[in-house]
Amino acid sequence: MNDRKQMSAKRFFGLDFLRVLAVSMILFSHTSWIYNSNGILGKLQDISGFIGIELFIILSGFLIGGILYKQFLRGEYTLKDGFLFLSRRLTRLLPSYYLVLIINAVIFTAFGFSTAGIWKYFLLMQNFASPIPAFFPESWSLPVKEMGYIFAVFLLFAVSHLLVKTSKRVLFLAVVIGLIAIVFLLKIYYNSYSTNADLRLWSFQIRSVVIYRMDSVLIAVLFGYFYQNYKKPMMSKRVTFLAAGLLLFVFLIACVTVFKLRLDNAGWFWNILCLPLVSLALCLFIPFLLNMDSASQRLKKVVGFVCKISYSVYLLHYSCILFLLKNFIDTTNYSIWQLNIFTLFYLMVTVGLSSLLYYYFEKPINGYRTKNLKLNGR
Template sequence: MNDRKQISAKRFFGLDFLRALSISLLLFSHCSWIYNSTSLFGRLQDASGFLGVELFIVLSGFLIGGILFKQFLHENYGVKDALLFVSRRLMRVLPSYYLVVFILTIVYLIFGFSVAQVWKYLLLIQNFATPIPAFFPESWSLPVKEMGYIFAVFLLVISAKLVVNASKKVLFLSVVFGLIILTFVAKTYYNLHSANLDLKLWSFEIRSVVIYRIDSVLIGVLFGYFNYYYNDFMVAKRKLFFASGIMLFLVLILSIVVLKLRLSNAAWFWNICCLPLVSLMICMFIPFLLSWEMKSKRIANAILFICNISYSIYLLHYSLVLFLMKYFIDTKNFSLWQLNGFALLYLLVTVGLSYLMYTFYEKPINQYRAKNFKLNEK
């Protein structure tokens, strides 16, 4: 939820909409803790959270992909450029993230919960090769993104130094595809050695672990590269891409609902194929969204507002705001209307605090970052 559009000076409403949709789906999903529903509505909430985070990961990769490749094209690309890119990325995500980790640590100490593994969060390795601890569990997608970029950047530096005369395009694609293949190998190994048949455990052990998810980030990066080089073609064929996205969506639905592929009878589908297919599906919609213009300024401004505070919402909404509200307000005996009121209050508190955090903390830091951490993209 935290990447600004860098493809050009122009904003793209479609991508802003996708970012706003992503955080909205995540909020809707975590409202399941309020309603505690096992009905169809509850399952829709679970699915919305899944899709929201996948949108977040792939869109971020797409936005970064073009920037990363443009910087890599620089004639003297080296360690200094890589460090600047990584510093710029970390300066974007870490200040707000560290603030929330600090506040959560205090909250956990007050309530007597363990903070023994908080140090992992400071290094963004809380879910590098193992499931994320109970502390700040929704933060799993942040290491997935940032580790994906860091691995790619430093492998690009190494490849540029070792293979001096090779085409930058070939090197870039080799690194990206190489990391995607390594992720495929890691998931294949997991599939061969795991006897897991529980979808919730799958979500913790595969979906939320860095070494199994870097491919989703890099599929987005790869699409960002293609958009940089073949933008005219992608825009001209945007309807074909959109139709391909619909087809992939239908294939996934057919596989799960009609063919009933489950961990018990098709573990390979869930462990190896499902998540990359979802990432590819999301990418297919991006060319269409790039051409989507919104004439209504009110709607565009509302979407922009959600985009601006989306990273703060991501950090605050669940482990901090919802946890504290649920702790101090017992909703066990609430009627449906009371639960609706509680949910509305939760959303208002989350948006209000996120706006304050964005305005007085995140935005000033971003302005400092933009002024002092400028990438060499010429």
């Protein structure tokens, strides 16, 4: 989240708006714990959380992939360049992540829950090849993104030194497509032995496991590659891209609702095709959003504020804040209006604490990082 500051000093309102939409959808989805939602509302909350997380992954891949691509094209690509890219990336994300990780560990321990295997979280390995544990479950998307970049960085270094006479544009394209292909093959292997017919288990076993999900962020990196090289034609066809993305979503919805493709009769669709197609559909919205603007300065300020605190919201909102509220306030017998007030209080606490984390921890550390890590040079 908040990756775009690394891409350009210019802000794109459309991408910021998409980020705000994503964080709103995730917050809405997790209110299902408050309302114990079933029926249509429950399905809407599930879909909302699903799309919200996918939006964050796509935004990150598009923006950070553009930075990686530009860096790769500049002169000889050395290990120092690769480590510089990763240090820029990880020193922005890890301090706040580690702080909240430690807070979560204290909370879980205080309530008597196990924190076994917490060391994996410090290495971003908690869901590398297996489902994420019950501890800090919303952190699954962070390793999906970062491991994709890490693999790409070291493969780019290797191929650029093995194939020194090959065009760097070709090498970048080959590495990204190659990684996507590897993940695709892993999904085929998973599908060949999986007998799972439950969507919730599917969400844990494939949707949130790094080796099966890196393709999503890499599809966005690939889209960013084409944007960097074919910006004018893509922007001139932005409405066509938007229409194609909407049609692809309609097709995916039809597969589920009209053609009745389920895990028990079409595992191949869910395990292999569904998630990459969702990623592609979301990518197709990007050219249109890059050209989107707002005439209202007030709206821009609100959107900008939410974007600033979005990473802190991601880290705090569920395992820290909602977990504690639900354990200290019994909402079992609350009326719908009492639940609405509780939800409003939850959102206010989330925004307040996320603002504190951003302004008094994340922002100062980012300022130190910018000043001392030569982030603007090679």
